[in-house]
Amino acid sequence: MNEAGGRVPSQLRKGVLEYCVLALLRDGPKYGVELLGELAAVSVMTTSQGTIYPLLSRLRREGLVDTRLRESPSGPPRRYYTLTAGGRAALGEFAGVWPLFRDAVDHFLNHPQGDPV
Amino acid sequence: MNATEHPLAAAYLDSVAREAAALPPERRAELLADLREHIEVSGAGSDEEVRAVLNRLGDARTVAASALAEEPAARRAPDGGRGRVRLTLGLLASAGLLVLLHPLLGTVALFAGLALLWNSPLWTTRQKLTGTVTAVAPPLVLVVGGLLGAASRIGPLELLAVIALSAGVPFAGATALRRAARP
Numbered sequence: 001m002n003e004a005g006g007r008v009p010s011q012l013r014k015g016v017l018e019y020c021v022l023a024l025l026r027d028g029p030k031y032g033v034e035l036l037g038e039l040a041a042v043s044v045m046t047t048s049q050g051t052i053y054p055l056l057s058r059l060r061r062e063g064l065v066d067t068r069l070r071e072s073p074s075g076p077p078r079r080y081y082t083l084t085a086g087g088r089a090a091l092g093e094f095a096g097v098w099p100l101f102r103d104a105v106d107h108f109l110n111h112p113q114g115d116p117v
Numbered sequence: 118m119n120a121t122e123h124p125l126a127a128a129y130l131d132s133v134a135r136e137a138a139a140l141p142p143e144r145r146a147e148l149l150a151d152l153r154e155h156i157e158v159s160g161a162g163s164d165e166e167v168r169a170v171l172n173r174l175g176d177a178r179t180v181a182a183s184a185l186a187e188e189p190a191a192r193r194a195p196d197g198g199r200g201r202v203r204l205t206l207g208l209l210a211s212a213g214l215l216v217l218l219h220p221l222l223g224t225v226a227l228f229a230g231l232a233l234l235w236n237s238p239l240w241t242t243r244q245k246l247t248g249t250v251t252a253v254a255p256p257l258v259l260v261v262g263g264l265l266g267a268a269s270r271i272g273p274l275e276l277l278a279v280i281a282l283s284a285g286v287p288f289a290g291a292t293a294l295r296r297a298a299r300p
Contacts (some may be wrong), residue, residue: 048176050179053184054148078154
């Protein structure tokens with residue numbers, strides 16, 4: 001089993017993967033294959049690309065992303081995912097909380113006694 | 118050629134459909150459409166390329182499980198349709214013998230079983246065809262045999278063979294279907 005397939009990365013991914021997806025859409029729409037390729041480039045983020053589609057489907061139902069079918073210069077039409085205003089707000093909220101969260105985890109890992117940093 | 122028509126891709130989509138049987142129908146259709154589009158857009162042509170795309174997507178069971186995990190528990194089919202599978206296979210397995218005992222009841226059971234079989238997403242078309250043949254063939258052989266007048270000179274040995282055929286072949290077919298369907 002590779003490093004991305006263990007229990008710890010899989011547990012951690014559950015909470016943060018959707019925000020990584022939202023972050024990837026921050027600078028403009030992307031189609032599925034493109035989005036999944038960029039996620040997979042960071043090995044710890046995904047093991048099976050196919051599992052991202054159910055996540056995207058939920059984000060769409062929650063109104064955080066929107067989809068639009070666009071013709072492609074080569075090949076079949078592609079479904080593009082766009083960040084909605086709601087998605088941008090959720091990403092902003094996560095971006096605000098994440099540093100505190102990361103620092104808190106680092107704090108416990110580096111100072112197991114709970115001493116103030 | 119469209120990559121989704123590649124036999125490997127078609128088999129992959131079939132097994133995702135089977136594994137995702139407990140999803141609400143519209144959600145399953147959406148997942149399959151997403152995967153189909155992914156395979157199509159990837160532009161894979163050769164066996165090698167299609168295999169690589171499918172490998173990256175991950176195995177059918179994992180993908181289906183992630184879709185189920187996104188569903189609120191209450192919306193999932195209560196037992197993954199297991200009771201329905203049991204009913205379908207029970208009807209198909211017993212219809213052959215039932216036809217011998219009570220032709221009308223047996224025929225009704227046979228058609229009910231076939232209707233359930235063909236409306237289920239748990240099996241591929243080929244598996245459904247095999248199941249249909251094993252369920253339908255024994256009664257059909259009986260009817261044809263009866264028309265040819267074989268019944269008039271039937272002995273105890275022939276009767277045993279007829280019973281074994283009517284019970285055994287549909288049962289074997291149903292057993293194969295049970296193995297093929299993943300709960």
